Amino acid sequence: MRAAVYHGPRNVAIENVPDPKIEDASDLIVATKVASMCGSDLYLFNGEVADMVSPGHTTLGHEICGEVVEVGSAVNRFAVGDRVTFPYSVSCGRCESCRAGQTAHCITTGKAIYGFGTAFGDLGGSQAEYVRVPFADDHLEKVPDSIVDELVPFLSCNLPAAAIAVTAAAIQPTETVAVVGCGPTGLLALELARQQTHADVFAFDPVAYRRERADALGATALDANPGAIEESVQTVLDATNGLGVHKVIEFAGRGSGFDLAVTVARPGATLSGGGVYLERDHPVSLFDMYFKNLQLRLNGFANAKTAQWQAIDLMERNAIDPTSVVTHRIALEDFPAAAVQFAEREPGFLKMLIRG
Ligand SMILES: [Zn+2]
Ligand SMILES: [Zn+2]
Structure with a gap:
């Protein structure tokens, strides 16, 4: 064959x-x-x-x-x-x-x-x-x-992974959401998340074309490139009384994406990680997660x-x-x-x- x-x-x-x-x-x-x-x-x-x-x-x-x-x-x-x-x-x-x-x-x-x-x-x-x-x-x-x-x-x-991540996030109708990573599975998760809430949904990706797709799905699309990330995070903070979002769905599957997910999460937020993390040595800040009382739900090995x-x-x-x-x-x-x-x-x- x-x-x-x-x-x-x-x-x-x-x-x-x-x-x-x-x-x-x-x-x-x-x-x-x-x-x-x-x-x-x-x-x-x-x-x-x-x-x-x-x-x-x-x-x-x-x-x-x-x-x-x-x-x-x-x-x-x-x-x-x-x-x-x-x-x-x-x-x-x-x-x-x-x-x-x-x-x-x-x-x-x-x-x-x-x-x-x-x-x-x-x-x-x-x-x-x-x-x-x-x-x-x-x-x-x-x-x-x-x-x-x-x-x-x-x-x-893709679709089971998106569904698992969105279900794990347990989005309530007035909760704000951020989706980090707008590849195919991230976009499917974004579409499902959009169906769960009437509040703002933010979408991060470094690729302009993917941001256009996220925008078309009703999200506020934000640039995740290193040079733009600070301003993008500030946009989320400005829209959420300086707190960050209630639910973060991470589909970048990279350490930098995970760090961003932690950054835009508000205290008590749920971080639902659907990405595939194979970077064995990436450091994460326990302090940042502890200090926000984050609920961490990793389901990337879906x-x-x-x-x-x-x-x-x-x-x-x-x-x-x-x-x-x-x-x-x-x-x-x-x-x-x-x-x-x-x-x-x-x-x-x-x-x-x-x-x-
Ligand atoms: Zn796969
Ligand atoms: Zn078995």
Whole structure:
């Protein structure tokens, strides 16, 4: 099959690799109809976590609309032809973590994640023609007919992650909100947050194009670039009696974004962190968090499985249309170049959908 194989920082190539095979009776194989690239993939793609990937071997991608093409003998819930999606992480549904709703921490699968390198189960990714799905009955999901193919990859990661973060923020109708990081998932979270409150919603991002999107969603968009950040923070303080916002939703997934989230939070605020933090050495100020009595809720290693039902519900009720963040529709052959555009945050680039 054809797959996007990682070779080094910002270097993937479409190559012929062996087709995935059923290795266990509980496996099945899906053909990729639509895949995508997540912001979290950039840690791997950029070579920032080199110890997690294997050049010449690792394939990326954990977002998918797929069609079942082969089932193992122990698979009961799925048949060839079913249209399906998986949450980005593989969960068994039965271990102590899964039963507690911590599906991303599944003990049985060892926190396996599709296309996330050797550190997370060394599974093939969705930026390929076929993907092997282990523990299929326990975490794969059939997709209702009312949800079109292009929406389905958002069920794997972005929309559940946004829903989890907004739910954790528990926004009340008159509470002010700041969303830090307006990439695709941040914008989805912003749209959901906007539905929760009548008060001001602020949105921080360093990229002008993303701020325009946030502005169109009814937020006060603020520049997060180093040269502008002071004035942006002051705008929030001026609008909130000098206190800061009630709820902060962090989707930058970077230490600097987390620091900004702490800065704009008022005393007693909830900081709901949905970003992926892989900067192991970033210092945070316990003093700042202590002195504001912050309620810290980190959900970036999201239990996407537990919020897929919510994401499906949001789509079926037309509460949100995630294709609003899709800016590029490409073929797998065009992925290597598009991934570089995505990594460089080219103007006008938010989310790509990849047709197999
Ligand atoms: Zn993701
Ligand atoms: Zn488990």
